[in-house]
Amino acid sequence: xxxxxxxxxxxxxxxxxxxxxxxxxxxxxxxxxxxxxxxxxxxxxxxxxxxxxxxxxxxxxxxxxxxxxxxxxxxxxxxxxxxxxxxxxxxxxxxxxxxxxxxxxxxxxxxxxxx
Amino acid sequence: xxxxxxxxxxxxxxxxxxxxxxxxxxxxxxxxxxxxxxxxxxxxxxxxxxxxxxxxxxxxxxxxxxxxxxxxxxxxxxxxxxxxxxxxxxxxxxxxxxxxxxxxxxxxxxxxx
Numbered sequence: 001x002x003x004x005x006x007x008x009x010x011x012x013x014x015x016x017x018x019x020x021x022x023x024x025x026x027x028x029x030x031x032x033x034x035x036x037x038x039x040x041x042x043x044x045x046x047x048x049x050x051x052x053x054x055x056x057x058x059x060x061x062x063x064x065x066x067x068x069x070x071x072x073x074x075x076x077x078x079x080x081x082x083x084x085x086x087x088x089x090x091x092x093x094x095x096x097x098x099x100x101x102x103x104x105x106x107x108x109x110x111x112x113x114x115x
Numbered sequence: 116x117x118x119x120x121x122x123x124x125x126x127x128x129x130x131x132x133x134x135x136x137x138x139x140x141x142x143x144x145x146x147x148x149x150x151x152x153x154x155x156x157x158x159x160x161x162x163x164x165x166x167x168x169x170x171x172x173x174x175x176x177x178x179x180x181x182x183x184x185x186x187x188x189x190x191x192x193x194x195x196x197x198x199x200x201x202x203x204x205x206x207x208x209x210x211x212x213x214x215x216x217x218x219x220x221x222x223x224x225x226x227x228x
Contacts, residue, residue: 032213041124043221
């Protein structure tokens with residue numbers, strides 16, 4: 001079955017420290033991977049995506065993600081966290097299923113950055 | 116900028132009512148989606164559409180229907196609202212292609228009492 005796992009419900013980090021939000025996936029064929037962020041009572045905003053090429057992908061707001069094919073992972077990272085980064089983060093994979101391309105989301109990880 | 120607009124931010128309806136959630140996108144995207152978001156479950160796909168008047172069931176279509184009469188508009192219909200349909204509903208649109216990201220509306224928080 002095609003799926004996305006975000007093993008941590010919540011990640012806590014101090015402001016200024018590096019942060020990592022983990023994501024692993026299971027999909028047949030080449031993976032097309034995405035990260036989204038959701039601020040309270042808002043829709044999802046696109047952060048970055050991996051399609052092909054360089055395993056380190058850079059995105060919005062200083063975020064980056066590292067694609068690791070052997071570990072089937074696509075972890076989200078930021079070198080120095082800000083309090084304003086506190087939000088809900090979703091990893092997603094686009095999978096071909098039932099004749100259509102569909103976005104399959106993980107359960108989400110809440111990031112809390114403390115001053 | 117792509118804009119996906121949902122007609123209501125907050126909605127309170129009574130059990131048994133027929134509920135319409137409207138979504139409009141302004142970027143001429145072929146694909147539109149309705150998701151439901153619940154804590155700990157992430158986003159679950161209810162229905163999607165790849166063309167006008169075309170619809171496909173997602174993972175949890177029971178109790179819902181959709182309508183896409185125009186390319187820019189995708190409506191989600193709760194035929195007879197129930198309390199277990201209390202949730203955050205998110206509409207999204209995307210261009211064709213496996214490498215394209217989806218753009219989301221701001222969400223509608225529906226409470227069924």
